[in-house]
Structure formats: structure tokens, C-alpha cells
Amino acid sequence: MPRVSMVVRHLLNREGSGVTDHVLLTWINEFSILLEELGHSLEVWQEGTRWNKVYYGVGKIFAIPEKDPHACSLPNVNQAMWESSADISLAVYQDPLLVYPQPHQVSITLGQSIPSPDMLADRSTPQTRREWKNQLMQGISSVNHVVTNNTQFIQWVISSWPGLSHKLKHIPDFLEPEPSHDVAPKNMPPSGDTIRIVFPCPALPRFGTSETLRAVNALLDQYSQVEFYFCGNLPPSIETHMQKWVDQRPRCYLNSGEKINYNFADIALFPIKREPVPVKSVIEAMEAGAVVIGSMWGPLVDFIISGYNGLLIKPTDTDIFLAVQRLIENPVLKENLGVKAQETRKSFKKDIWKSRWQSLINELLRGEVQ
Secondary structure (H helix, E strand, O other): OOEEEEEOOOOEOOOOOOEOOHHHHHHHHHHHHHHHHOOOEEEEEEEOOOEEEEEOOOEEEEEEOOOOOOOOOOHHHHHHHHHOOOOEEEEEEOOHHHHOOOOOOOEEEEOOOOOOHHHHHHHOOHHHHHHHHHHHHHHHHHOOEEEEOOHHHHHHHHHHOHHHHHHEEEOOOOOOOOOOOOOOOOOOOOOOOOEEEEEOOOOOHHHOHHHHHHHHHHHHHHOOOEEEEEOOOOOHHHHHHHHHHHHOOOOEEEOOOOOOOHHHOOEEEEOOOOOOOOHHHHHHHHHOOOEEEEEOOHHHHHOOOEOOOEEEEOOOHHHHHHHHHHHHOOHHHHHHHHHHHHHHHHHHOHHHHHHHHHHHHHHHHOOOOO
């Protein structure tokens, strides 16, 4: 069976004893099934303490040690894969920096997010930043295609290197939420004419927690039909404080750590300031017909059109308040946005993702793409 090799940073930890990236694991599981249907087997190469094992749902995983396991590129892993590539039909790289120093002659790199030299951390100097960007450009230019689910990544590449636009392919990821159960969160009273607002993000600054709480304070004071449900994970250090905040306010409930069923929500708030964005939670909310109010950046702009199937805002307390107020005072708009959100969700089904990838791989392996 023809082999496809994939180079990643860390799917399992360096010792191979546990998974470090569950999102990547889910993607690779489905990609492996897709390849098997095309008559190919998958193997994965990563940085680690020199081991190999067969991992269920993935295939064989090879770990190769690096002198600096936290470096931007993994030249030893790349070279080890290259040296065993005589009968490899296709190479897939997790990001463009992993293409360095030697790309396979038929290859794809993924581009999930806008690269940042911040990954160089305290080792960053003008020279290392130049080297980082040079390796990035080489990785993008030397493969057959750069496949991304992020239109902002496409815009960033085109603005940086306009001549490389022909390398880019946009394939949105599949997003399959877990089946929901018709059980409302605890403390949730009957619906009536209430507007139920859910905040499903962890209580961390980058998720806009403080801004949300300030906006909710004002909404609870102004609108008696508003109910607020804090459903994000809470660090132990602030759980008592959050419980006290909730207890001091009417129609305010704490459901931290519970599986959220968005069928009982009218509005879901995602005023996120920086990555990671809980895309799966956003899609679950849209599938249930809840109106998503999210930040106007990152992955959200790939599937939310503000005013059509959700609302995009700046992650400030004022913007959160005004967006919710707009929905409260315009119930027809709220209903329409929820319906369109459910329709949009259908575009992210696994079958569509699989069909797009199969078409691209078939083109490459037939030699139709240079």
C-alpha cells in the first residue's frame, strides 16, 4: 500500500507516553481514514526521544530527537523522513517551517494560523527573525500546495509574498460537535420570554471575561428578561470569587465545567482577544440556533458574516452590551440570525471536507498539479 508521511511537531509527548495535541489527533484520525479510502497508509514523524510505535487511528509514529526540540523547524525529523521516502507518494507538513531543509517532491503543508516570530521567545534577535521568515518563505514556495482553513492566513501570505498566492488552497475543516442531550443546565428555569445569554469560555483574560461581566452587569440592570449563564471552566483560585459575583446578582447562574447544551440558549458570547478560539463550541452554538456574538478576527471571520448569521464586534464591554441590546430590541433579527447560523453549520460537515481533500490528493498523485 502506498505510503503518505506527515511531519508534525508533537502529536504525542517526547517519550511517546501520551497525547499532547488532541485537536491534531482528531484531524489525523480522519485524514488517515480518508487516505485509506484512497488506498494509502499514513505514517507520522515527530520530535521525540527516538522511538516508534503503532498508534490506533493514526498508524505508525516515528520520533526523532532534535538538538533543540523547541526550535521553529525540525531538521532532523525532516531529514529522517526524507531518507525513508523512496516509496512515499506524498508528504504532508503540519506547518511551513517543518518543510525545512528538504521538501518531498510531492508535498503539501498546512497553514492553520498566522505564523509569529514570538515563538522564538527570548532567543529572538534580528538575525533569528530573518532566518525564521526565510525558512517560512522557502516552506511555502517549495511545496505543491499550502492548504489552510484560515482566510486570514491566506491574506497574510499574499501581503507578505504576492508571488506565492498560487500555492494557497482553502479547505475549511470539518467540525463535528458531540451529540447534545435535551437536558438544560442546572438552575435553568422555564423559558417564557427570557433572553438566555451563555458565556462558554474559560475565565481567563484572553477570552474577554472581565469585559463580559461588566456588560452583563449593565444588561441585568436594564433588562428584566435577561438571564446569564457562566459555563466556562474556572481556575480554583477564582471559583469562590465567581460564585460570590453570581450570588449577588439576580438571574445569574454558574454552571462551570458542565457540558453545554446550546439548545437552551438564545445568545452565546465569544469576545475573544487572542487565540486559541474554541471553534467547536462556536459551531455547536450555531447548530443549535443560538446567536453567536464574537470578536471580529481569527477563525470566527471565516464562518460568521456579521448581521447575516451572527454578530462580530470588538471585544469590549460597550460593544458586547450594544450587540446584546440590539438582539433584545429586535427579536426578528435574533430569530433570523439563528436560522442562518444553522444553515451555515451545514457547510462544515465531514463529508464536504473529505471530498475537497480527496480531490486535491488525487490531482497531486496523478501529476496534474506542478
